[in-house]
Amino acid sequence: xxxxxxxxxxxxxIRRRAVPELLVFDHAGLPQAGTQVPAGxxxxxxxxxxxxxxxxxxxxxxxxxxVVGIVTTDGRPHPDTGQPRHTTFLHLRVxxxxxxxxxxxxxxxxxxxxxxxxxxxxxxxxxxxxADAQDAWLHRIDPRWSTPAPGPRQ
Numbered sequence: 001x002x003x004x005x006x007x008x009x010x011x012x013x014i015r016r017r018a019v020p021e022l023l024v025f026d027h028a029g030l031p032q033a034g035t036q037v038p039a040g041x042x043x044x045x046x047x048x049x050x051x052x053x054x055x056x057x058x059x060x061x062x063x064x065x066x067v068v069g070i071v072t073t074d075g076r077p078h079p080d081t082g083q084p085r086h087t088t089f090l091h092l093r094v095x096x097x098x099x100x101x102x103x104x105x106x107x108x109x110x111x112x113x114x115x116x117x118x119x120x121x122x123x124x125x126x127x128x129x130x131a132d133a134q135d136a137w138l139h140r141i142d143p144r145w146s147t148p149a150p151g152p153r154q
Contacts, residue, residue: 005075005084010039010134011052012141013065013092014124020145021121022138023094024130025060028103028116034131039087040112048088056092059112060119061104065092071140079132089137 013023027033038059042051049067056065071089078085101120106112126135126147138145 003083005086006078007042008039008085008087009042009048009051009055010037010087010089011056011065011092012037012071012089012138013056013060013062013094014068014141015094015096015098015121017096019123020142021123022126022135023056023060023062023098023119024122025104025117025119028118030115035128036131037134039134042088048090052088052090052092058106058108059104059117061102062094062098062119064098065094067092071137074137076133089140091141 011023015021015023022037024035024037026035038052038055040051040055040059042048046054048070052067053065056062068091071091073086073088075084075086077083098121101118104117104119106115106117124138124142124145126138129135129147135147138147
């Protein structure tokens, strides 16, 4: 018997300047986790939009993000465990004056509690794919934002 899919969100947070930029982070001291966008599970009674805003705040500390809309729902299983999951990708935006780079310590009581994330904005299109193919749907926001895939995706 297979488990029900884990319901998740991933937040494509865009800062529009001369060149549009995507909010990403790396786990300080955990390079194998790769570069990611804010993402995580949807809590009971929470909409995907509410979950995306919560994840952005928890993982980056940014309070100024607003939801533009849903990009797509992806049914790929977890890359390491093969467990089923459904991830709703959402397009969010932040003001042009959002900081360029910062470190954020997670204070929530979840699995990320105590982790430090090195946050920054990267110009679009990205030069390299993100961990877990989290950049796979950026072209749905803007076709010019497709990420080149030089080899197998992580």
